[in-house]
Amino acid sequence: MEIRTITFSDIKNVHHLIDEAFGQIDEAELVAKLRHDDDVIVELVAVMKGVIVGHIMLSKMCSPIRSLGLAPVSVSPTHQGKGIGSALIVTAIAQAKQSQWESIFVLGDLNYYSKFGFKENTAKPYSSPYAGPHFGAIELIKGSLQKEGVAAYAKAFSYLS
Ligand SMILES: CC(C)(COP(=O)(O)OP(=O)(O)OC[C@H]1O[C@@H](n2cnc3c(N)ncnc32)[C@H](O)[C@@H]1OP(=O)(O)O)[C@@H](O)C(=O)NCCC(=O)NCCS
Numbered sequence: 001m002e003i004r005t006i007t008f009s010d011i012k013n014v015h016h017l018i019d020e021a022f023g024q025i026d027e028a029e030l031v032a033k034l035r036h037d038d039d040v041i042v043e044l045v046a047v048m049k050g051v052i053v054g055h056i057m058l059s060k061m062c063s064p065i066r067s068l069g070l071a072p073v074s075v076s077p078t079h080q081g082k083g084i085g086s087a088l089i090v091t092a093i094a095q096a097k098q099s100q101w102e103s104i105f106v107l108g109d110l111n112y113y114s115k116f117g118f119k120e121n122t123a124k125p126y127s128s129p130y131a132g133p134h135f136g137a138i139e140l141i142k143g144s145l146q147k148e149g150v151a152a153y154a155k156a157f158s159y160l161s
Contacts, residue, residue: 001087002046002048003087004044005044005045006044006055010052014028015031016028017054017074018055021072021074022074027074030157030159030160034154034156036156037155040060041059042056043055043057046088053076053079054088055072055073055074056073057070058101060154061105061152063150064102064145064149064151066102066103067103067137067151068105069106069153070092071108071157073085086115089113089116090116093117093140101140102140102144103122104137105137105153106137109134113136118137119136119137119138120136122137123137125148127149128151128153137151
């Protein structure tokens with residue numbers, strides 16, 4: 001399996017993959033809006049035998065400064081449970097760290113994301129409409145999330161129901 005940055009010619013297949021993974025169009029539309037707004041920092045695909053089987057996006061958050069939002073991550077239903085989602089998350093975190101991003105927030109099942117270091121406690125000082133047991137964060141630079149503040153996702157998230 002190869003993990004690489006998305007290219008223009010992947011976009012249609014990625015849209016279909018996200019739609020299929022979530023069983024609804026909302027997340028694929030979110031991804032399109034984030035691209036349109038130029039808020040995407042990391043966008044990777046996982047490719048097996050020439051077929052795109054996974055996708056992940058990290059987008060710029062409005063605040064705190066130098067924070068990214070992880071969403072969505074999608075793996076084709078026929079390829080789930082084989083480590084593809086984990087490989088995408090680990091690679092995306094590494095790329096963000098390499099580019100000196102300070103932290104990443106995530107909204108999702110922390111039973112899954114805690115494996116990669118995301119914790120509810122790390123996100124707690126930050127107010128967000130998503131705050132609670134499904135809202136976590138990871139510091140890429142130690143101590144970067146120790147102040148209080150607002151964790152505001154990019155504008156495209158406001159269209160999500
Ligand atoms: C969530 C998702 C990206 C995981 O990808 P994946 O390639 O199947 O995940 P991996 O193979 O790396 O990891 C599988 C492990 O995660 C666990 N896991 C998967 N989804 C989970 C969830 N929502 N909560 C807790 N654990 C979960 C599996 O039980 C498995 O555990 P194990 O390794 O102990 O057996 C994939 O299932 C998916 O696309 N789901 C639909 C879209 C979605 O919900 N995305 C996440 C929200 S943005």
